[in-house]
Amino acid sequence: MKKQLIGGMILALSATSCSQKNEQPNIVLIAIDDLNDWVGAFGGNPQAITPNMDKLAEQSVIFQNANCPGPVSGPSRSALLSGFMPYTTGIYGNANNMLDSKLVQEHATLPEYFSKNGYLTISKGKIFHKHTTKNGFDHGHWAYDIWEQEKGGGGLQTDKLYSRNKGIINGEKVENAKYTTGGGTEFAWAPTEGGKEETKDYMTAQWFAEKLQEDYDKPFFMSVGLSKPHLPWYVPQEYFDMYGLDTLKIPEFLLDDLDDIVNEDGKKTFKPSEDFLWVNEDEELFKRAVQAYLANVTYADECVGVVMDALNNSKYAENTIVILFGDHGWHLGEKLKFRKASLWKEATQLPMMIKLPEMTEKQYCYRTVNLIDLYPSLIDLCGLPEKPILDGESIVPLLKNPKMKWHPTVTSKGPGAFSVMAEEWHYITYGNGVEELYDLKNDPMEWTNLIRTKSDDVKNALEYLTAYIPKNYVEAIPISEKDKSMKEIDLTIKPKRDLDRLK
Ligand SMILES: [Ca+2]
Numbered sequence: 001m002k003k004q005l006i007g008g009m010i011l012a013l014s015a016t017s018c019s020q021k022n023e024q025p026n027i028v029l030i031a032i033d034d035l036n037d038w039v040g041a042f043g044g045n046p047q048a049i050t051p052n053m054d055k056l057a058e059q060s061v062i063f064q065n066a067n068c069p070g071p072v073s074g075p076s077r078s079a080l081l082s083g084f085m086p087y088t089t090g091i092y093g094n095a096n097n098m099l100d101s102k103l104v105q106e107h108a109t110l111p112e113y114f115s116k117n118g119y120l121t122i123s124k125g126k127i128f129h130k131h132t133t134k135n136g137f138d139h140g141h142w143a144y145d146i147w148e149q150e151k152g153g154g155g156l157q158t159d160k161l162y163s164r165n166k167g168i169i170n171g172e173k174v175e176n177a178k179y180t181t182g183g184g185t186e187f188a189w190a191p192t193e194g195g196k197e198e199t200k201d202y203m204t205a206q207w208f209a210e211k212l213q214e215d216y217d218k219p220f221f222m223s224v225g226l227s228k229p230h231l232p233w234y235v236p237q238e239y240f241d242m243y244g245l246d247t248l249k250i251p252e253f254l255l256d257d258l259d260d261i262v263n264e265d266g267k268k269t270f271k272p273s274e275d276f277l278w279v280n281e282d283e284e285l286f287k288r289a290v291q292a293y294l295a296n297v298t299y300a301d302e303c304v305g306v307v308m309d310a311l312n313n314s315k316y317a318e319n320t321i322v323i324l325f326g327d328h329g330w331h332l333g334e335k336l337k338f339r340k341a342s343l344w345k346e347a348t349q350l351p352m353m354i355k356l357p358e359m360t361e362k363q364y365c366y367r368t369v370n371l372i373d374l375y376p377s378l379i380d381l382c383g384l385p386e387k388p389i390l391d392g393e394s395i396v397p398l399l400k401n402p403k404m405k406w407h408p409t410v411t412s413k414g415p416g417a418f419s420v421m422a423e424e425w426h427y428i429t430y431g432n433g434v435e436e437l438y439d440l441k442n443d444p445m446e447w448t449n450l451i452r453t454k455s456d457d458v459k460n461a462l463e464y465l466t467a468y469i470p471k472n473y474v475e476a477i478p479i480s481e482k483d484k485s486m487k488e489i490d491l492t493i494k495p496k497r498d499l500d501r502l503k
């Protein structure tokens with residue numbers, strides 16, 4: 001009797017750590033490319049229509065202050081998946097491939113570590129950042145037991161195309177179009193010709209819905225990669241129609257917002273982006289850009305719903321951890337820019353929620369956490385061997401008590417350029433004498449740079465935050481050789497990733 005009672009207690013205590021192999025939970029990780037906090041449950045924009053993510057949030061811990069390791073896909077995802085921060089590996093930009101890092105060559109990535117420790121890993125859609133190598137394409141295909149290339153599209157209604165780069169408004173080429181330069185993916189939107197059934201993310205979601213009907217003899221780790229709301233914003237018309245232009249609101253911004261970010265000589269360091277200048281010429285165009293992003297968010301939400309409905313109707317519903325996140329934030333006019341790649345809050349903060357099988361209610365966590373924390377957290381949740389070398393820290397204690405004390409977190413943009421985010425203050429240094437400090441409690445839009453303000457509050461905040469700046473950081477690793485004529489998947493990578501050898 002006594003013995004049984006003790007056994008029962010141990011079982012209760014280990015409900016979330018699942019140290020017994022046959023009780024290890026399954027994992028569904030949903031990565032949504034360029035999704036910011038414009039999700040109902042996160043409150044970033046009350047106009048956002050996201051019923052499926054909101055439903056998942058009803059039984060999750062919602063991290064309101066989750067940050068990215070680096071504010072673009074490549075460094076953010078490489079850090080999350082390798083477990084090492086950009087300043088540890090030198091993977092600071094999209095052109096750097098994590099596989100060129102010696103550290104990553106020696107250590108298993110997150111899915112490989114699960115594969116190595118008894119899980120079946122399954123992936124489709126964008127999880128790893130894509131690279132061309134000298135032998136083909138690196139999609140991160142090598143990191144999974146089961147991997148399938150995504151496909152789909154559905155053509156465009158070109159008579160409704162808007163493209164800044166091509167100077168096209170509502171399908172018409174504009175004469176002497178302005179603001180057509182500037183890098184990155186085309187700043188464009190249009191409805192697709194076909195319905196959602198023909199689109200890539202929807203097909204990816206359906207593939208997972210089928211995978212969730214199958215039987216597995218091991219616990220599984222599914223990585224679902226959704227590519228919208230990444231530019232260009234091409235989704236079916238039905239999603240655009242959900243946001244009426246007459247009532248649509250655009251984000252708040254100040255036209256002189258960048259004037260207080262200066263170098264040591266007092267010279268301004270930032271200027272409005274081409275995307276911003278283009279839409280800001282015409283209020284309707286600005287609204288159409290916001291409408292297009294929201295339409296893409298709602299489309300992504302519907303894809304999340306396909307996976308979640310399948311999971312909830314499967315035999316895995318009671319024993320699966322669900323983690324959903326955007327890979328970094330996204331500006332839509334704030335700080336006079338669109339897109340990402342800044343150290344401002346709009347780009348460093350992202351939506352993240354975690355649902356453990358036993359969770360039945362929505363809880364908010366305001367502590368500053370980071371995607372770098374997911375690798376050690378998943379090890380912790382699934383009872384895998386600890387890996388102290390990882391840069392992140394398990395946030396499982398916050399899943400149990402979202403109010404417990406925590407600490408600031410760091411986002412890294414390049415050698416010496418860091419954001420240190422706390423709940424009430426945000427410090428930024430570019431490593432060249434340009435710095436910013438924002439009082440988030442009184443200035444959540446980060447409009448007033450307090451770096452030169454003389455007050456005790458500012459002095460104390462700076463002292464507290466600058467202590468978290470990494471003491472050591474590496475230079476960017478060189479960009480490796482590519483052969484852009486290669487169109488096939490690089491099959492030479494997997495044989496080099498011997499799971500028995502990888503740490
Ligand atoms: Ca991204």
Ligand SMILES: [Ca+2]
Binds near residue numbers: 258
């Ligand atoms: Ca300002």
